[in-house]
Amino acid sequence: MELKLLSVALLLTVSLASTQAVVPPQEYWKSVLSSTRMPKAIKDILDQTYTIDEDGTVDDAGTGVASDVGNGRGTSVDVGKGGVTVSTGSRKRRPVYVGVKPGSNPFQYIYAATETQLHDDSNTALFFLEKDLKQGKTMELHFTKSSNDAAFLPREVANTKPFSSNKLSEIYSMYSVKPNSIEAETMKETIKECEAPGIEGEDKYCTTSLESMIDFTKSKLGKDIKAISTEVREQTPKQKYTITGEIRRVVVKKSVVCHKENYPYAVFYCHKTQETRFYVAPMEGSDGTGVKAVVACHTDTSKWNPKHLAFQVLKVQPGSVPICHFLPEDHIVWFSN
Numbered sequence: 001m002e003l004k005l006l007s008v009a010l011l012l013t014v015s016l017a018s019t020q021a022v023v024p025p026q027e028y029w030k031s032v033l034s035s036t037r038m039p040k041a042i043k044d045i046l047d048q049t050y051t052i053d054e055d056g057t058v059d060d061a062g063t064g065v066a067s068d069v070g071n072g073r074g075t076s077v078d079v080g081k082g083g084v085t086v087s088t089g090s091r092k093r094r095p096v097y098v099g100v101k102p103g104s105n106p107f108q109y110i111y112a113a114t115e116t117q118l119h120d121d122s123n124t125a126l127f128f129l130e131k132d133l134k135q136g137k138t139m140e141l142h143f144t145k146s147s148n149d150a151a152f153l154p155r156e157v158a159n160t161k162p163f164s165s166n167k168l169s170e171i172y173s174m175y176s177v178k179p180n181s182i183e184a185e186t187m188k189e190t191i192k193e194c195e196a197p198g199i200e201g202e203d204k205y206c207t208t209s210l211e212s213m214i215d216f217t218k219s220k221l222g223k224d225i226k227a228i229s230t231e232v233r234e235q236t237p238k239q240k241y242t243i244t245g246e247i248r249r250v251v252v253k254k255s256v257v258c259h260k261e262n263y264p265y266a267v268f269y270c271h272k273t274q275e276t277r278f279y280v281a282p283m284e285g286s287d288g289t290g291v292k293a294v295v296a297c298h299t300d301t302s303k304w305n306p307k308h309l310a311f312q313v314l315k316v317q318p319g320s321v322p323i324c325h326f327l328p329e330d331h332i333v334w335f336s337n
Contacts, residue, residue: 039228041230045266046152127313127324128325129314135247140240148262148330165188187264190261204270208265228278231292231329232290245282252335259330277297279297280294294326301318
């Protein structure tokens with residue numbers, strides 16, 4: 001068995017070397033951020049897999065979209081857990097992820113609240129005021145593991161993929177997506193959102209690989225950077241969570257925040273901000289579940305959509321007070337070390 005796996009590994013190495021080297025994303029992290037702790041949000045995505053098909057193509061996160069990287073042999077490549085492991089066997093295809101309805105993400109500040117959001121459980125603390133961020137405070141929350149399990153593609157592969165509104169027909173064909181389907185609309189809106197100009201003063205960019213995320217962040221913050229994300233010990237139903245310990249402020253002058261988008265492979269909407277305060281709050285659910293929650297408090301909301309969910313829930317006006325929210329598990333905050 002060891003010999004067989006070794007042979008597969010050698011074939012994979014030769015096939016990748018036969019074109020341009022396809023380096024696993026975590027290897028790039030090690031090369032440029034060797035002393036930086038990798039946040040859970042990135043580790044979770046790196047634990048996803050992609051497949052080298054029999055014709056030497058990379059099957060993007062099991063969705064069936066191929067990229068030519070050489071002459072593989074139906075090998076499953078696990079790019080997570082600190083290294084690359086190789087195993088043989090059949091692969092399963094997964095559908096294109098469809099999650100948040102396009103235009104309804106509550107953490108995109110250009111959008112007005114949807115009717116669904118306005119009628120959701122008002123007891124769930126999506127947004128709150130900074131004065132309420134204190135030890136002993138209890139809130140109704142639902143920390144959920146994102147079902148968007150799209151994997152990071154190596155940059156060499158991601159760069160071969162069309163990602164623009166004028167290439168939609170080609171993109172749909174790649175993913176065997178019907179043009180009038182919900183999946184097609186979701187992908188279209190993600191690309192549209194990435195191409196649209198940011199709100200006034202926002203420096204934004206959509207990254208299509210972990211490598212491009214790191215490079216964009218370093219171009220805005222400098223070479224010495226760190227990253228944090230919300231960490232939940234285990235998934236639980238919606239319940240009451242209490243801030244149980246000292247709240248630590250992450251002192252930064254500027255930062256880059258990256259939000260995972262709905263797409264067949266990992267795409268992140270990243271934007272630089274200088275008008276946000278970040279905190280890390282230890283929390284405990286009523287069932288004992290522990291959470292290290294990252295909190296973003298936006299100090300200047302004057303450019304947000306006046307009908308944004310936060311204003312309607314908190315009954316405040318744009319630009320009047322700082323507005324806070326807990327970051328979902330697949331959001332990443334970057335800052336200078």
